[in-house]
Amino acid sequence: MPRRIASGDGKPRPATIKDVARHAGVSVATVSRILSGTYPNAPATRSKVMRAVRELDYVANAHARGLAGVRPKSVAIVVNSVISPHYAHVAQGVHEEAARAGRLCIVGTTGGDLERELAAIQLMREEHAEAVILVGNINPDEAYRERMAGYARALAAAGSQLVLCGRPPLGPDVPAIVVEYDNTGGAFAATSHLLSAGHKRILFLGRRSGYTTPESRVAGYRAALAAHGVPHDPGLEVDGARMVRREGYRMMRERLDAGPRDFTAVFASNDLIAAGAREALRERGLRIPEDVSMVGFDDLPPAADIDLTTVYIPHEELGRTAVRLALKSETPGASEHVLLGTHIVVRDSVCPNVGEASGPD
Amino acid sequence: MPRRIASGDGKPRPATIKDVARHAGVSVATVSRILSGTYPNAPATRSKVMRAVRELDYVANAHARGLAGVRPKSVAIVVNSVISPHYAHVAQGVHEEAARAGRLCIVGTTGGDLERELAAIQLMREEHAEAVILVGNINPDEAYRERMAGYARALAAAGSQLVLCGRPPLGPDVPAIVVEYDNTGGAFAATSHLLSAGHKRILFLGRRSGYTTPESRVAGYRAALAAHGVPHDPGLEVDGARMVRREGYRMMRERLDAGPRDFTAVFASNDLIAAGAREALRERGLRIPEDVSMVGFDDLPPAADIDLTTVYIPHEELGRTAVRLALKSETPGASEHVLLGTHIVVRDSVCPNVGEASGPD
DNA sequence: AGCGCATGTTGAACCGTTTACACAGGGCGC
DNA sequence: GCGCCCTGTGTAAACGGTTCAACATGCGCT
Numbered sequence: 001m002p003r004r005i006a007s008g009d010g011k012p013r014p015a016t017i018k019d020v021a022r023h024a025g026v027s028v029a030t031v032s033r034i035l036s037g038t039y040p041n042a043p044a045t046r047s048k049v050m051r052a053v054r055e056l057d058y059v060a061n062a063h064a065r066g067l068a069g070v071r072p073k074s075v076a077i078v079v080n081s082v083i084s085p086h087y088a089h090v091a092q093g094v095h096e097e098a099a100r101a102g103r104l105c106i107v108g109t110t111g112g113d114l115e116r117e118l119a120a121i122q123l124m125r126e127e128h129a130e131a132v133i134l135v136g137n138i139n140p141d142e143a144y145r146e147r148m149a150g151y152a153r154a155l156a157a158a159g160s161q162l163v164l165c166g167r168p169p170l171g172p173d174v175p176a177i178v179v180e181y182d183n184t185g186g187a188f189a190a191t192s193h194l195l196s197a198g199h200k201r202i203l204f205l206g207r208r209s210g211y212t213t214p215e216s217r218v219a220g221y222r223a224a225l226a227a228h229g230v231p232h233d234p235g236l237e238v239d240g241a242r243m244v245r246r247e248g249y250r251m252m253r254e255r256l257d258a259g260p261r262d263f264t265a266v267f268a269s270n271d272l273i274a275a276g277a278r279e280a281l282r283e284r285g286l287r288i289p290e291d292v293s294m295v296g297f298d299d300l301p302p303a304a305d306i307d308l309t310t311v312y313i314p315h316e317e318l319g320r321t322a323v324r325l326a327l328k329s330e331t332p333g334a335s336e337h338v339l340l341g342t343h344i345v346v347r348d349s350v351c352p353n354v355g356e357a358s359g360p361d
Numbered sequence: 362m363p364r365r366i367a368s369g370d371g372k373p374r375p376a377t378i379k380d381v382a383r384h385a386g387v388s389v390a391t392v393s394r395i396l397s398g399t400y401p402n403a404p405a406t407r408s409k410v411m412r413a414v415r416e417l418d419y420v421a422n423a424h425a426r427g428l429a430g431v432r433p434k435s436v437a438i439v440v441n442s443v444i445s446p447h448y449a450h451v452a453q454g455v456h457e458e459a460a461r462a463g464r465l466c467i468v469g470t471t472g473g474d475l476e477r478e479l480a481a482i483q484l485m486r487e488e489h490a491e492a493v494i495l496v497g498n499i500n501p502d503e504a505y506r507e508r509m510a511g512y513a514r515a516l517a518a519a520g521s522q523l524v525l526c527g528r529p530p531l532g533p534d535v536p537a538i539v540v541e542y543d544n545t546g547g548a549f550a551a552t553s554h555l556l557s558a559g560h561k562r563i564l565f566l567g568r569r570s571g572y573t574t575p576e577s578r579v580a581g582y583r584a585a586l587a588a589h590g591v592p593h594d595p596g597l598e599v600d601g602a603r604m605v606r607r608e609g610y611r612m613m614r615e616r617l618d619a620g621p622r623d624f625t626a627v628f629a630s631n632d633l634i635a636a637g638a639r640e641a642l643r644e645r646g647l648r649i650p651e652d653v654s655m656v657g658f659d660d661l662p663p664a665a666d667i668d669l670t671t672v673y674i675p676h677e678e679l680g681r682t683a684v685r686l687a688l689k690s691e692t693p694g695a696s697e698h699v700l701l702g703t704h705i706v707v708r709d710s711v712c713p714n715v716g717e718a719s720g721p722d
Numbered sequence: 723a724g725c726g727c728a729t730g731t732t733g734a735a736c737c738g739t740t741t742a743c744a745c746a747g748g749g750c751g752c
Numbered sequence: 753g754c755g756c757c758c759t760g761t762g763t764a765a766a767c768g769g770t771t772c773a774a775c776a777t778g779c780g781c782t
Contacts, residue, residue: 014519016768027732032770039771042730057515062487063433064768066424067737074467082443083453092444095470099477104484106435107468109456116460123465126423154418158375275666305636305666377738388762393740401759425738428767 015056024052035060066128071159075323076106076129078120080136085300086270086315090135090165093319101327103130114144121151125158131326135165135318137213149174156333161326165318168212175333179322179340183213186311186342187220188227190295191267193309193344195228198353199265199293205251205277206240206269214243214269217297221267236263243269245302248276256284264353265293271310275302289351299345307348314340376417385413396421427489432520436684437467437490439481441497446661447631447676451496451526454680462688464491475505482512486519492687496526496679498574510535517694522687526679529573536694540683540701544574547672547703548581549588551656552628554670554705556589559714560626560654566612566638567601567630575604575630578658582628597624604630606663609637617645625714626654632671636663650712660706668709675701 021028026045033039034049052058066072075098079087091107098105106129108120117134124132132155138144152174155162162176169178194202204221208214218237225232238255240247248268268274274296281292288294288306296303296310303310317340325336382389387406394400395410413419427433436459440448452468459466467490469481478495485493493516499505513535516523523537530539555563565582569575579598586593599616601608609629629635635657642653649655649667657664657671664671678701686697 014515017770018768028769029732029734029771030730033731036770040729045730057511059483059487061428061489061768063424063427063489064737065770067422067428067739068768068770069737070770072424081453082456083446083449085444088444088449092442092470095443095468099470104481104488105468105470107456107466109453109460109466120465122420126420127465128422128424150418154375154420301662302666305663379738389739390741390763391761394761397740403760406760422738425767426740428769429738429740430767431740 014061015058017058017060019056020049020052020058023056024048071130072128073101073103074106074127074129075103075131075133075326076108076124076127076160077133077135077319078108078110078117078124080110080112082107082109086298086313087136089300089315090319090322093316093321094133094323095319096316097320097323101323103323103327114138118147118151121155125151125155125160128158129160131161131163131323133163133165133319133322133326134167135322136167137211138167139210140168140212141210145170152176159332161329161332161334163322163326165322166213169337175335177322177325177329177334177336177338179318179325179338181313181318181340182342183216184220184223186297186313186344187217187267188224189220189342189344190297190309190311191221191224192228193346194265194267194293194295194350195224195230197265197293197350200230200353201233201263201265202236203255203263203266204237204269205248205266206243206273207237208240208243208269214240217269240269240273243273245272245276248273248278249280250276252277252280253283256280261286263292265350266295268294268296271296271298271300271303271308274308274310275306278306278308289349293350293353295344295350303345303347309347309349310345311342312345313342375422376419378419378421380417381410381413381419384417385409432491433489434462434464435467435488435490436464436492436494436687437469437485437488437521438494438496438680439469439471439478439485441471441473443468443470447659447674448496450661450676451680451683454677454682455494455684456680457677458681458684462684464684464688475499479508479512482516486512486516486521489519490521492522492524492684494524494526494680494683494687495528496683497528498572499528500571501529501573502571506531513537520693522690522693522695524683524687526683527574530698536696538683538686538690538695538697538699540679540686540699542674542679542701543703544577544674545581545584547658547674547705548578548628549585550581550703550705551658551670551672552582552585553589554707555626555628555654555656555711556585556591558626558654558711561591561714562594562624563597563626563628564616564624565598565628565630566609567604567634568598569601569604569630575601578630601630601634604634606633606637609634609639610641611637613638613641614644617641622647624653626711627656629655629657632657632659632661632664632669635669635671636667639667639669650710654711654714656705656711664706664708670708670710671706672703673706674703 017028017031021031031049034041034046077091077094079091082088095105110116149170152162156175164176164178166180170176207218222232238251240251268277274294278288286292296308299310299312378389378392382392392410395402395407438452438455443449456466471477510531513523517536525537525539527541531537567575568579583593599612601612629638635655639649647653657669660671660673
């Protein structure tokens with residue numbers, strides 16, 4: 001039967017620690033200590049207080065507690081969008097680990113806009129979250145680096161740990177924990193998989209100059225070609241705008257419209273691109289893997305549905321690691337760099353090359 | 362060049378409003394008023410203060426502000442999981458509308474566990490969020506209703522608006538805004554679509570007794586059968602445990618293993634179930650829509666990939682509406698009930714029935 | 723008995739804001 | 753020239769917790 005304290009005008013008002021103290025016949029200090037559980041206390045007092053808490057349905061005011069110097073038990077995460085599967089999975093990992101540690105999550109979305117990201121960080125700074133986790137791909141020019149470094153230092157000064165998740169470090173003198181995954185290695189493995197099946201003309205779908213994630217994947221692609229002694233044709237690298245399904249469709253469609261097919265395999269920079277490209281191929285009557293081999297990246301839901309060989313990245317583990325490292329470091333200015341592994345997941349989207357499209361020569 | 366105030370031991374400490382006041386040569390009240398922007402102030406003072414704010418890189422302490430009686434600009438949302446597409450889309454709507462209104466989002470996840478949901482609400486109560494939005498399916502027994510009603514009243518007393526999103530009202534005397542979507546109507550339309558194509562033996566895949574969402578969908582299914590004068594065979598309703606893909610696979614697989622096929626069409630209680638069932642059918646060499654017609658529910662990503670006719674529900678609109686209504690109501694104890702429409706999305710998963718499987722008679 | 727010590731409890735200061743109230747000074751009507 | 757209002761600013765009291773230093777109390781020891 002939760003009772004509530006009546007103020008002057010009879011409106012219910014949430015009980016405060018003072019109400020509990022009065023109700024239990026002890027001081028506020030005693031109530032505070034018993035509730036925090038970190039000080040010795042007499043069992044009799046303890047049960048009196050707990051009864052008062054129950055009867056008044058008391059919950060502590062997080063603002064008062066935060067103001068009194070107790071770091072709020074919260075973790076902030078800033079993502080591009082909560083719909084995008086990669087971000088959602090990372091966020092899931094963050095939530096899991098945060099829940100395990102009794103923290104709640106503050107989530108900000110940016111829609112990919114840098115200004116909104118910075119604004120979100122500012123808000124998180126006001127909230128004094130224990131950790132601020134920035135996740136995802138970014139286009140790091142010099143101005144960005146400069147401003148972000150300023151924000152990083154401000155967060156450290158405010159006692160919040162900054163974590164960059166799937167994003168390169170800001171610099172040696174900027175305090176931040178960095179949790180990345182191996183884009184280049186994954187792309188190397190994926191490309192090698194196609195090369196081993198005899199493919200030499202491999203379309204790279206979804207290059208995006210200036211953005212770190214697609215660039216690392218291009219780098220792995222090129223490295224694999226070089227390692228296998230296959231000549232690199234820049235004409236096989238197709239630029240994309242946004243890394244979404246319809247963009248994959250558009251790129252493949254335009255490629256097929258532009259002239260005779262000059263590739264036997266496709267390495268899509270992510271699974272959504274792959275799904276879109278697959279649709280464009282199907283419209284031309286080209287089947288995967290019989291006519292065209294394809295490998296994706298991310299191992300997200302569409303991949304299993306369309307039997308796509310792809311590169312698994314530990315989405316949730318990224319989020320979990322971010323939280324774990326952030327909460328572990330008691331000094332908020334910590335710097336650390338972790339690289340999580342990726343590995344190829346083989347499904348049914350690659351066939352041995354029978355050598356039809358051999359390139360423009 | 363953000364400067365930071367040095368405390369005794371030389372460690373940087375975030376600037377407070379006092380530092381700003383001292384730096385600008387005015388009182389803290391003046392700084393507060395100028396920053397809040399709601400009081401008259403002299404331009405000269407204003408620019409002095411703004412300069413000090415910039416130079417010290419001052420951001421207000423959200424805890425102090427909250428304690429001083431200003432309702433924090435935040436909205437809390439409690440979901441089952443942030444990966445699940447439906448929840449993610451609702452959350453996206455919440456984020457959008459919250460961002461538009463300058464609010465940040467606190468997100469709690471429950472994993473479908475009622476205790477964790479209640480614990481999350483308790484945390485949100487401590488945080489004094491403007492609104493607490495509970496989203497999703499639930500199994501409402503009497504004990505649940507009782508406890509949740511208590512929490513609802515506590516939230517109202519603390520000045521937070523409770524919103525139930527895609528979940529039935531708690532009762533006439535419990536303060537909450539309810540935003541639902543038309544499950545029954547959508548299921549009626551989906552079933553009617555199959556009936557109109559001549560199907561009479563329609564398998565309902567994914568009944569889950571006690572849970573509100575699947576139950577409303579079953580209700581729509583039965584109503585459509587009745588409206589078309591088609592006899593209702595309870596044996597065609599298959600129970601499911603969790604509403605996920607593998608469960609859809611399992612249900613269909615067991616059904617096919619159990620004996621000769623006694624249905625010509627399937628109404629899956631959501632798209633994931635549909636995708637799983639489709640896989641089981643494919644393993645038996647049964648194609649959609651040539652051999653079996655199928656309709657899903659939700660219109661989430663897998664649906665488009667597998668050309669599934671399904672029922673669209675306004676996921677994001679649910680979230681947006683929840684936030685909009687919650688912020689609109691100035692009195693936190695408001696009650697309201699909104700029902701958003703659903704509609705069928707026709708793709709390529711239904712064929713006219715040629716009348717092979719006619720049932721057990 | 724007097725002492726030190728461990729154990730529990732209390733009063734009060736403090737955290738950083740907002741805001742009610744007081745007040746200073748200038749312009750204006752009388 | 754006096755009182756009045758208006759504008760802008762300052763002073764100080766909340767807000768609801770935590771925690772430090774101080775203080776009772778009971779106990780075993782010398």
